[in-house]
Amino acid sequence: MSPVIRIEAVSKRYGAVAAVDDISLDIRENEFLALLGASGCGKTTLLRLMAGFEQPDRGRVLIGGEDMTLSAPYARPVNMMFQSYALFPHMTVAGNVAFGLKQDNISGDVLKARVNEALLAVELDRLGDRRPDQLSGGQRQRVALARCLAKRPRVLLLDEPMAALDKHLRERTQLELMALRKRLGITFVLVTHDQGEAMAMADRVAIMESGRILQIGAPRDLYERPASQRVARFFGDMNIWPVTAGATPGTLFVADLGLEARVASGSFLNGGPLTGAVALRPERIAISRTTESETGQGVQGTVAEVVFLGTASTYFVKVPAGGTVRVVVQNSDATSVFAQGDSVHLSWSATALTAIEP
Amino acid sequence: MIARGTSAGSGRRLVLAALWLWTAIVFFLPFALVLKISFAEAQLSVPPYSALFERVDGVVVGLKATLANYGLLATDALYFKAYVGSLGIALIATTITLILGYPMAYAIARAPSPRREVLLILVMLPFWTSFLVRIYAWIGLLRPSGVINTALQAMGLIDAPLVLLNTQGAVYLGIVYAYLPFMVLPLYARLEKLDPALLEAAADLGAKPWRTFLSVTLPLSHPGILAGCLLVFIPAVGEFVIPELLGGPDTLMIGKVLWNEFFSNRDWPMSAAATVVLLATLIAPVMLFQSLRMRAEARP
Secondary structure, three states: OOEEEEEEEEEEOOOOEEEEEEEEEEEEEOOOOEEEOOOOOOOHHHHHHHOOOOOOOEEEEEEEEOOOOOHHHHHHHEEOOOOOOOOOOOOOOHHHHHHHHHHHOOOOOHHHHHHHHHHHHOOOOOOOOHHHHHOHHHHHHHHHHHHHHHOOOOOEEEEOOOOOOOOOHHHHHHHHHHHHHHHOOEEEEEEEEOOOHHHHHHHHHEEOOOEEEEEOOOHHHHHHHHEEEEHHHOOOEEEEEEEOOOOOOOOEEEEEEEEEEOOOOHHHHHHOOOOEEEEHHHHHHHEEEEOOOOOOEEEEEEEEEEEEOOOOOEEEEEEEOOOOEEEEEEEEOHOOOOOOOOOOEEEHHHOOEEEEEE | OOHHHHHHHHHHHHHHHHHHHHHHHHHHHHHHHHHHHHHEOOOOOOOEEEEOOOEEOOOOEEOOOOHHHHHHHHHHHHHHHHHHHHHHHHHHHHHHHHHHHHHHHHHHHHOOOHHHHHHHHHHHHHHOOHHHHHHHHHHHHOOOOOOOHHHHHHHOOOOOOOOOOOOHHHHHHHHHHHHHHHHHHHHHHHHHHOHHHHHHHHHHOOOHHHHHHHHHHHHHHHHHHHHHHHHHHHHHHHOOHHHHHHOOOOOOHHHHHHHHHHHHHHOOHHHHHHHHHHHHHHHHHHHHHHHHHHHHOOOO
């Protein structure tokens, strides 16, 4: 199937700063793609290039197979939900939703039905006569969403849609957006700086930095197998240690752990000079008082610090070689509770360790 | 909490009291005098009007008021023509000012920062020179041997000088020129606050630029349009200097009539009555503006 949006070697500069630097990207029909990155990474510019608010300096933007690089926003079959919602303050809720439909010369009963349908989808059908400043933040967000949905766009572009909502409302809205998308079958492109939001909602996540996409893939793949330290850092507090070539072929020496480790995957295993790092997720490490599970790898250490987090605890375990290992343990049973100074054994399966680029 | 509320309340009262005092001294008091004179009769004395109250030994024994001045205003076609002429000229001039001022204000509001401030200063720059001097400068430009005619003749575009000065057109030109900043500034203040995301949202929803302007920009700048139009229209109605200096014999404006009654005819009561009627005429659009603004603000 051809991609619904194709970004072809697109660059966009503002003065000396490359906001988008030679990005190529295919967005598939009906997928939920998240552009994830810190502020200033170019994710919003990329979204605005899709919406037509910016024109690229180089490259092409294809929507539905058609070259729309220079098309005006009103000519594109995509709709954007703005971070500020950008509701028209002089129109009612229904007026806001009807605005986009009127531009398509829809009127009369059809218009009424389409407005009502969109408002029903966001459960605001009873507030059609209100004005935006009579609504709560969450309600305003739904109006903005309904206004986009009424147009039945091929792609819905979401610019930090949850940024202005509180945590509780954000989680609810995430679930609603996902349900809505399943029902309507629209392609979603979400811009966010919140990795939790991206992971929870998206089919694919593109991690951006300095106008480039560092890595793109399913959330689980990015989480388990980050290609670089910069990507790894996006997903919580990973253990990352520098490595050198091990004495045994196919192994890497982790100086911080005093350990020769076997590594499951990593792009730089295919020959070349071995300078890099390995990453290990804190929750993939088993912690116990006795040596066990000889199938995996492990080290001996001493608990240096305990941080209680409620459902889980984080242990910082000092190993004799000098490094510190971060371990996250679910507080599901009393046997896995350790105190500062306890001597413990850490172990993990060979597939848990990922080689990454420096 | 209560104490603070009271002190804030008294502070507000103090500011409002200063405002009312100012209004009383510079408006209500003089207006009461004008109103009083408008009911008197003109006579050769100092001051040149009859006393309103008959006094015997300092005691008021009777009221001598006449409505004759108002009667003359109603019956003499000259005054009616002057009022209509003033309102018509002010209306047309205000419309021209709006048509010129709106794009200017829009361009300034959308200009990037350093240029925007420069443009704003340029709009206000004429205020650095006296209003009278600037209108005299137009005489220098428009008169038969003035800059424009001389230049056109030198270029061979015309053989004889055009009649530019002392025409109705010169009056419009003068009013539009003099009052343009009063249109541009309130419009700018409004347009500058317009969230660009709203315009992007309109475009995103399929509206072409012209539709976006008509259904988003224009309605949201409505208060600015109202304020600008009133700031131009009200002084333009009573304008005297511009029709006197640039206008011709056919330019009939109430300001000029007032001047003639007051200074040439020394008919203070007549002139006062004409002023009261002018004020009453102008209060109507102000009230309309206020109610429109209140409605716009009350509208949630």
